[in-house]
Amino acid sequence: xxxxxxxxxxxxxxxxxxxxxxxxxxxxxxxxxxxxxxxxxxxxxxxxxxxxxxxxxxxxxxxxxxxxxxxxxxxxxxxxxxxxxxxxxxxxxxxxxxxxxxxxxxxxx
Amino acid sequence: xxxxxxxxxxxxxxxxxxxxxxxxxxxxxxxxxxxxxxxxxxxxxxxxxxxxxxxxxxxxxxxxxxxxxxxxxxxxxxxxxxxxxxxxxxxxxxxxxxxxxxxxxxxxxxxxxxxx
Numbered sequence: 001x002x003x004x005x006x007x008x009x010x011x012x013x014x015x016x017x018x019x020x021x022x023x024x025x026x027x028x029x030x031x032x033x034x035x036x037x038x039x040x041x042x043x044x045x046x047x048x049x050x051x052x053x054x055x056x057x058x059x060x061x062x063x064x065x066x067x068x069x070x071x072x073x074x075x076x077x078x079x080x081x082x083x084x085x086x087x088x089x090x091x092x093x094x095x096x097x098x099x100x101x102x103x104x105x106x107x108x109x
Numbered sequence: 110x111x112x113x114x115x116x117x118x119x120x121x122x123x124x125x126x127x128x129x130x131x132x133x134x135x136x137x138x139x140x141x142x143x144x145x146x147x148x149x150x151x152x153x154x155x156x157x158x159x160x161x162x163x164x165x166x167x168x169x170x171x172x173x174x175x176x177x178x179x180x181x182x183x184x185x186x187x188x189x190x191x192x193x194x195x196x197x198x199x200x201x202x203x204x205x206x207x208x209x210x211x212x213x214x215x216x217x218x219x220x221x222x223x224x225x
Contacts, residue, residue: 031212032212032213034212034213034214036216041200041219041221042218042219043113043115043202043204043216043217043218043219044153044202044204044216045216046111046213046214046215046216049212049213087152087153091212094158095141095158095206095212096143096155096158097143097155097212097214099152099153100152101151101152102152
């Protein structure tokens with residue numbers, strides 16, 4: 001059974017204080033590792049897809065990396081508008097995604 | 110690109126009535142759409158997967174007669190909650206997968222259902 005574990009559950013940062021979110025996974029046949037951002041009362045917003053170990057992708061202050069067992073979402077010099085819940089998911093057979101519980105990020109000004 | 114809409118964004122209905130939620134892919138054709146349910150402070154729970162022109166595949170524990178899914182075209186899927194009860198109150202989110210072979214899903218903004 002595919003499993004995704006995200007840590008920490010919640011993270012509070014000061015504006016400009018860089019940090020990383022972790023996503024550990026076990027899956028039979030990885031067909032992509034996905035990061036989403038979700039704001040309260042909204043649907044998840046697609047951020048990145050990573051397919052193979054060693055792959056990295058960047059978007060503004062966010063950078064996602066992937067190993068064979070985990071993925072990191074690095075946030076550099078965050079701003080209050082980066083506050084959201086960040087969800088990690090893995091794709092495996094059957095086209096479905098298995099989601100982690102998310103990390104709730106709060107960036108204080 | 111890859112925009113998914115949902116309608117309505119929120120709905121209040123009385124116990125025993127039925128509610129239909131629409132999910133549309135606006136700028137791409139979605140061969141597969143997914144319906145999720147999300148409770149407060151929890152992650153997304155997959156309810157069912159629908160492929161255009163065929164019957165939906167429901168996850169274990171999801172009542173197919175209660176949550177009717179229709180995927181009649183490559184841009185529209187609907188979820189009908191039949192004989193709704195207060196415990197059906199939740200945040201329902203759809204997603205669409207674009208290209209064949211791609212696992213990327215693009216999500217709609219969600220529908221808040223409250224059953225009184």
